Amino acid sequence: MSEFALETRNQLVGLFGIVERNMYLTKRYFLWDLAFMVWTIANTLTIVFIARAAALTGQLTPEQENTLAMTLLVGATIWAFLGIIFEFMTETVAWERWEGTIEYTFMAPLSRLVHLFGQGAYAVLYGLIRATILFFAVALFIGIHAPQANYGAALALLAIASISFIGVGIMTSVLPLISPEKGAQLGFVAQGLMLVVSGVYYPVSVMPEWMQWIAKISPATYALRGCRASIVDGAGLEWANVWPLLIIAVLATPIGLAIFKVGERYAKRHGKLKRAG
Amino acid sequence: MSTFAPSTIDLASRLDRGTPAVEVRDLRKTFKRRDRKDGRFARKRPWPALDDVSFTIARGECVTILGQNGSGKSTLVRLLSTLLISDGGTARVFGHDVDRESSTIRRLVNRVSVEASFFKKMSASENLSYAARFYGMTPRQTRTAVPEILGSVGFPPDRRSESMENLSRGMQQKVALARALLTSPVLLLLDEPTTGLDPRSKLEVQEFIRQVRTAHDATILLCTHDMAEAEALSDRVGILDRGRLLFLEPVADVKKRFGVETLEEAFFAATGREFENETSEDDEYREVFG
Numbered sequence: 001m002s003e004f005a006l007e008t009r010n011q012l013v014g015l016f017g018i019v020e021r022n023m024y025l026t027k028r029y030f031l032w033d034l035a036f037m038v039w040t041i042a043n044t045l046t047i048v049f050i051a052r053a054a055a056l057t058g059q060l061t062p063e064q065e066n067t068l069a070m071t072l073l074v075g076a077t078i079w080a081f082l083g084i085i086f087e088f089m090t091e092t093v094a095w096e097r098w099e100g101t102i103e104y105t106f107m108a109p110l111s112r113l114v115h116l117f118g119q120g121a122y123a124v125l126y127g128l129i130r131a132t133i134l135f136f137a138v139a140l141f142i143g144i145h146a147p148q149a150n151y152g153a154a155l156a157l158l159a160i161a162s163i164s165f166i167g168v169g170i171m172t173s174v175l176p177l178i179s180p181e182k183g184a185q186l187g188f189v190a191q192g193l194m195l196v197v198s199g200v201y202y203p204v205s206v207m208p209e210w211m212q213w214i215a216k217i218s219p220a221t222y223a224l225r226g227c228r229a230s231i232v233d234g235a236g237l238e239w240a241n242v243w244p245l246l247i248i249a250v251l252a253t254p255i256g257l258a259i260f261k262v263g264e265r266y267a268k269r270h271g272k273l274k275r276a277g
Numbered sequence: 278m279s280t281f282a283p284s285t286i287d288l289a290s291r292l293d294r295g296t297p298a299v300e301v302r303d304l305r306k307t308f309k310r311r312d313r314k315d316g317r318f319a320r321k322r323p324w325p326a327l328d329d330v331s332f333t334i335a336r337g338e339c340v341t342i343l344g345q346n347g348s349g350k351s352t353l354v355r356l357l358s359t360l361l362i363s364d365g366g367t368a369r370v371f372g373h374d375v376d377r378e379s380s381t382i383r384r385l386v387n388r389v390s391v392e393a394s395f396f397k398k399m400s401a402s403e404n405l406s407y408a409a410r411f412y413g414m415t416p417r418q419t420r421t422a423v424p425e426i427l428g429s430v431g432f433p434p435d436r437r438s439e440s441m442e443n444l445s446r447g448m449q450q451k452v453a454l455a456r457a458l459l460t461s462p463v464l465l466l467l468d469e470p471t472t473g474l475d476p477r478s479k480l481e482v483q484e485f486i487r488q489v490r491t492a493h494d495a496t497i498l499l500c501t502h503d504m505a506e507a508e509a510l511s512d513r514v515g516i517l518d519r520g521r522l523l524f525l526e527p528v529a530d531v532k533k534r535f536g537v538e539t540l541e542e543a544f545f546a547a548t549g550r551e552f553e554n555e556t557s558e559d560d561e562y563r564e565v566f567g
Contacts, residue, residue: 010412010413013413013414013415014410014411016410017406017407017409017410017411018410020406020407020410021396021399021403021407024396024399024403024407025396025398025399028398028399029398099394099395099396100392100394100395101394103355103358103360103388103390104388104394104408104456105411106359107358107359107360107383107386107388108383108408108411108412109380109383109384109411109412110411111380265362268360268361268362269361270308270309271308271355273360273361274355274360
């Protein structure tokens with residue numbers, strides 16, 4: 001086997017190792033995850049019930065109420081999906097530091113890209129399963145119908161958007177390296193900021209113009225727009241949503257990796273990899 | 278003992294036997310910290326963790342660096358395992374620079390530290406498999422290699438699937454040794470591997486280190502504050518005191534140089550302080566570098 005082939009093989013085995021470890025941990029923390037799932041469903045219900053409340057004004061037809069409920073549900077589901085990705089990415093460092101394994105992972109011959117992408121890949125898989133359960137549980141509970149829904153197109157778009165989300169997640173995963181105490185929480189700030197400019201529960205057009213400009217560079221804008229079109233109107237995978245996501249993905253991953261490497265170098269210079277700092 | 282990680286075998290066989298395993302020249306590392314006496318908002322001051330440290334370790338040697346808590350032992354181990362970036366000087370492992378060729382170094386080095394750090398909810402087998410994947414070991418390889426290596430450190434087979442959090446400190450340390458050896462390192466860095474272990478576990482771990490040396494062709498750098506352990510295991514012993522390496526010689530030469538009977542006495546002769554008598558200043562060092 002050539003050196004390049006051997007190295008590629010080793011890196012792929014390492015990537016599998018990251019996914020495998022996360023599977024072990026999900027299995028071990030299954031009941032906690034179940035409790036978190038209940039919380040996510042309850043939280044989503046508080047948002048989707050707004051459509052029912054709006055219907056009480058008498059200004060919405062049942063069809064409009066259903067559309068509003070579906071719009072809110074898609075927003076809440078993508079919020080939850082993105083939440084999982086950002087949580088996994090920011091915890092790449094925070095979790096391992098807490099367990100004390102961080103130094104062993106960082107001294108292993110695994111490329112940082114593979115390490116972080118492995119973490120992101122599991123987050124996407126796990127996030128998609130949770131988002132699907134969340135979506136159908138809430139839709140069933142409230143009684144929302146989506147007769148025209150093209151779930152395949154929505155899932156495909158979400159998968160494409162996930163590459164960008166991982167790239168942005170890599171940028172946020174550096175935060176616990178810089179601040180072991182507060183870095184992880186800042187990841188959630190990034191998630192909230194991304195969604196607020198992306199039209200999570202409203203059209204982007206209702207925001208001030210400067211926010212609409214920021215919305216153009218947020219991958220969540222295209223994921224939300226495309227998923228809503230597919231689920232509410234039955235639209236297919238639209239190129240208008242795909243190409244911006246591909247461009248953002250191509251840019252976000254190397255930028256994220258470069259930022260992480262700067263953070264890693266800073267941590268190694270100042271001895272911040274160690275748990276006690 | 279068999280070797281397992283395929284990529285490491287390739288690299289190890291290609292290493293020039295004449296090249297020193299470790300070559301450290303004028304290595305410096307300084308951290309900044311705020312002195313408690315100067316108040317909460319005082320400017321941070323530089324504290325040297327390693328101060329122009331130089332030494333060489335030949336391939337296959339077992340060398341012990343003795344030092345009190347906070348003397349810079351862990352900083353040295355972290356620098357050699359690419360977890361810290363030095364402020365000056367050079368460190369080479371089998372001829373490779375630790376700062377510039379870190380990815381090559383990572384295939385050659387593994388480490389056991391005082392804290393046996395694992396995912397506590399995962400079992401010993403799962404933790405070892407996870408660590409082995411980073412070195413290119415597939416599930417098929419770890420299915421046989423993990424039980425084999427756990428067996429060789431005397432880990433009971435019926436506890437392989439138990440969560441790490443249910444294992445004693447001694448058991449965890451055995452798993453930590455198994456983790457380091459599973460990847461077939463050519464340089465093994467042992468940072469106080471027996472600290473906090475009961476006497477029996479301590480002897481078991483020490484015996485295992487001896488076996489590794491003879492059967493595994495590994496070079497060992499042991500950092501400890503256990504004088505008896507240093508004397509029993511190493512070819513040469515050095516004392517690291519407040520970041521400065523005072524000497525690195527065979528135990529007999531150290532005793533002869535200072536005209537003393539024990540390493541404790543040698544430490545006193547070299548530093549003017551009792552080995553166990555750590556001052557409050559030493560404690561401050563420990564907070565930063567311990």
